[in-house]
Amino acid sequence: MSSSKSVLSVRDLKLYYRTRKGVVKALEEINFDLEKEDTLAVVGESGCGKSTLARALVRVLPRNIHTYEGKVILEGRNVMELNEEDFRREIRWRKISIVFQGAMNSFNPVYKIGYQVAEPLIIHDHLEKKEALKRARQLIELMGMPGVFADRYPFELSGGMKQRAAIAMALITNPEIVILDEPTSALDVLTQANIINLLKKIKNEFKLTYIFITHDLGLASELANRVAVIYAGKMVELSSADIFYTQPKHPYSKGLLASAPTLSTDRRPEFITGVPPSLIDPPSGCRFHPRCRFAWEKCSSEEPAMFQVGEDHLVRCWLYGDGK
Amino acid sequence: MNSEGRLLELEDLRKWFEIRRGFLSSKVNYVKAVDGVTFRLDEGMAMSLVGESGSGKTTLGKTIIRLYEPNGGRIIFQDRDVTHLKANDLKWYRRMTGLVQQDPFGAFASHFTIFRSLEEPLLIHNTVKSKEERAEKVFKALEEVRLTPVEDFAYKYPHMLSGGQLQRVAIARAIILEPRLLVADEPVSMLDASVRIEILTLLRRLQERLRLGVIYITHDLATTRFFSEWALIMYAGHVMEKAFTQEILRNPLHPYTRALLTATPEPNPENRNRFKQVPPGEPPALIDPPKSCRFSPRCPHAFDKCFKEEPPEFEAASGHWVKCWLYERS
Numbered sequence: 001m002s003s004s005k006s007v008l009s010v011r012d013l014k015l016y017y018r019t020r021k022g023v024v025k026a027l028e029e030i031n032f033d034l035e036k037e038d039t040l041a042v043v044g045e046s047g048c049g050k051s052t053l054a055r056a057l058v059r060v061l062p063r064n065i066h067t068y069e070g071k072v073i074l075e076g077r078n079v080m081e082l083n084e085e086d087f088r089r090e091i092r093w094r095k096i097s098i099v100f101q102g103a104m105n106s107f108n109p110v111y112k113i114g115y116q117v118a119e120p121l122i123i124h125d126h127l128e129k130k131e132a133l134k135r136a137r138q139l140i141e142l143m144g145m146p147g148v149f150a151d152r153y154p155f156e157l158s159g160g161m162k163q164r165a166a167i168a169m170a171l172i173t174n175p176e177i178v179i180l181d182e183p184t185s186a187l188d189v190l191t192q193a194n195i196i197n198l199l200k201k202i203k204n205e206f207k208l209t210y211i212f213i214t215h216d217l218g219l220a221s222e223l224a225n226r227v228a229v230i231y232a233g234k235m236v237e238l239s240s241a242d243i244f245y246t247q248p249k250h251p252y253s254k255g256l257l258a259s260a261p262t263l264s265t266d267r268r269p270e271f272i273t274g275v276p277p278s279l280i281d282p283p284s285g286c287r288f289h290p291r292c293r294f295a296w297e298k299c300s301s302e303e304p305a306m307f308q309v310g311e312d313h314l315v316r317c318w319l320y321g322d323g324k
Numbered sequence: 325m326n327s328e329g330r331l332l333e334l335e336d337l338r339k340w341f342e343i344r345r346g347f348l349s350s351k352v353n354y355v356k357a358v359d360g361v362t363f364r365l366d367e368g369m370a371m372s373l374v375g376e377s378g379s380g381k382t383t384l385g386k387t388i389i390r391l392y393e394p395n396g397g398r399i400i401f402q403d404r405d406v407t408h409l410k411a412n413d414l415k416w417y418r419r420m421t422g423l424v425q426q427d428p429f430g431a432f433a434s435h436f437t438i439f440r441s442l443e444e445p446l447l448i449h450n451t452v453k454s455k456e457e458r459a460e461k462v463f464k465a466l467e468e469v470r471l472t473p474v475e476d477f478a479y480k481y482p483h484m485l486s487g488g489q490l491q492r493v494a495i496a497r498a499i500i501l502e503p504r505l506l507v508a509d510e511p512v513s514m515l516d517a518s519v520r521i522e523i524l525t526l527l528r529r530l531q532e533r534l535r536l537g538v539i540y541i542t543h544d545l546a547t548t549r550f551f552s553e554w555a556l557i558m559y560a561g562h563v564m565e566k567a568f569t570q571e572i573l574r575n576p577l578h579p580y581t582r583a584l585l586t587a588t589p590e591p592n593p594e595n596r597n598r599f600k601q602v603p604p605g606e607p608p609a610l611i612d613p614p615k616s617c618r619f620s621p622r623c624p625h626a627f628d629k630c631f632k633e634e635p636p637e638f639e640a641a642s643g644h645w646v647k648c649w650l651y652e653r654s
Binding site for chain 2: 039045046144158160188189190191192193194196197200201215216217218219220221222223224225241242244245246255256257259260261262263264268269270271272273275
């Protein structure tokens with residue numbers, strides 16, 4: 001895979017947390033490339049490391065880090081080598097911003113929405129407050145909200161409106177890449193559809209690259225042209241959305257797709273038995289083998305690599321390895 | 325149909341919450357959370373209550389099992405009027421109904437073992453006298469929800485179980501008094517997609533085996549299909565449409581139902597190339613909702629009458645009711 005055209009390349013990203021019970025292997029061997037205007041959906045069950053990946057990319061991490069290594073190459077430059085101050089000044093919000101999960105509930109209740117949206121401009125671009133507020137108001141209008149909402153306090157806005165404001169906050173510094181961590185999780189179905197429409201619109205307008213973290217495969221397909229499936233801290237499948245939704249290969253991906261209820265087909269949803277493993281002491285071999293219908297001896301003894309099964313299609317599963 | 329097999333009937337049920345502006349103020353406003361709901365549920369049947377947050381679906385669920393006392397209308401349970409039951413009669417009704425709530429992690433006392441949590445309803449209602457019988461009931465309930473081997477789970481504490489397992493315990497607790505009606509309020513919305521189907525399948529099997537009436541409250545239309553016979557679509561305290569679940573999904577009539585169906589995401593890689601046609605705006609405040617159709621401010625098909633008068637429920641097709649002026653017979 002070439003990384004010449006890519007805006008973001010991640011190589012062997014690894015992140016361990018230190019806890020009282022032991023070291024949590026939250027992320028291992030994460031590799032992917034993103035081209036401009038790609039949307040990579042990162043899907044998986046809760047606790048598989050999706051949000052950790054989001055936070056690792058913008059380096060917003062808790063203090064109990066045990067290991068944090070690998071390469072994150074942004075426009076040809078490995079930003080993992082930057083110190084915290086340079087990263088803050090040059091990368092976070094300037095190049096990559098993030099809409100955190102539950103962002104709409106993390107507004108400061110005593111500041112007006114407009115000021116909070118403008119704040120990154122004041123901090124990162126040292127803009128005059130007045131100018132920053134003006135830009136914030138423009139962006140708020142672009143988000144489909146009345147401009148006067150800039151003068152309101154968070155409690156005066158509905159969930160959908162606050163989420164729009166949170167998106168505005170992530171866009172105000174004109175970043176290349178926006179990470180969306182479950183951006184619609186607490187919203188109603190109609191509001192969710194409206195927010196997704198908005199995200200599509202601004203992606204086209206600003207030529208954005210998205211990393212879309214979600215557990216909802218249906219929702220993922222609304223934005224993604226690429227899909228990465230994460231299970232127990234490791235990527236198990238990576239491909240284009242067109243391939244993933246029509247010919248998923250990994251048994252876990254198949255299980256996830258089969259568990260998504262649909263309205264348009266008569267397919268009865270199924271479920272994957274068992275629960276994801278502890279990341280302190282993950283299973284030997286393939287981490288999915290205890291829940292896998294197709295597992296044989298090799299799966300529990302040896303860990304599969306990411307095997308190439310087609311153009312732009314990688315799967316971490318012995319079913320597709322070793323000449324198969 | 326005769327009253328055999330008839331489990332629950334609601335007639336024009338209302339639950340309004342009082343709010344007062346200011347201390348000692350005599351001016352009273354109401355939040356009309358449930359405003360005129362009528363339906364019937366037979367034994368062994370499941371009904372989905374579908375709606376967005378603030379539609380009144382949870383309030384309706386809680387009113388049905390009489391955690392709230394209605395302000396108007398009637399609740400008939402097994403031919404008995406339970407609308408305003410008091411004291412011992414209410415305690416009887418508590419035994420006949422069970423509740424599973426959304427958040428399994430907040431549903432248990434953290435210092436109680438699973439066994440102790442499940443024993444609690446038996447102690448309160450004193451339905452079985454001896455300790456041995458109680459233990460037997462607890463183990464049987466755990467078996468019903470497939471938490472086996474039961475001895476492994478019974479003496480664990482809530483923090484040692486996953487969300488899906490805890491929700492099974494919550495179901496076990498809800499059925500341990502052998503109720504006839506179970507209200508499941510968003511029982512899977514906090515669980516992972518793969519576990520959701522597992523829990524819903526379990527609920528469905530229990531419903532069929534124990535001939536339970538189930539009220540399944542959800543915001544997710546896609547899950548109603550295989551898990552309920554009937555569906556009822558709520559919006560801003562009103563029932564907008566009710567029919568067989570299959571009928572509603574195949575032939576949605578109310579513009580709101582149609583919007584919900586359009587907005588529900590489905591896995592399809594072509595989705596990214598198109599925008600969804602969904603009505604803008606948000607549901608009205610229930611303190612002072614529109615006097616006319618409550619969906620009219622957002623409805624793409626609204627005409628004069630919709631802004632003036634509240635529509636009654638029209639039977640647009642046999643057994644398919646819709647509260648919308650578009651279906652008024654001319």
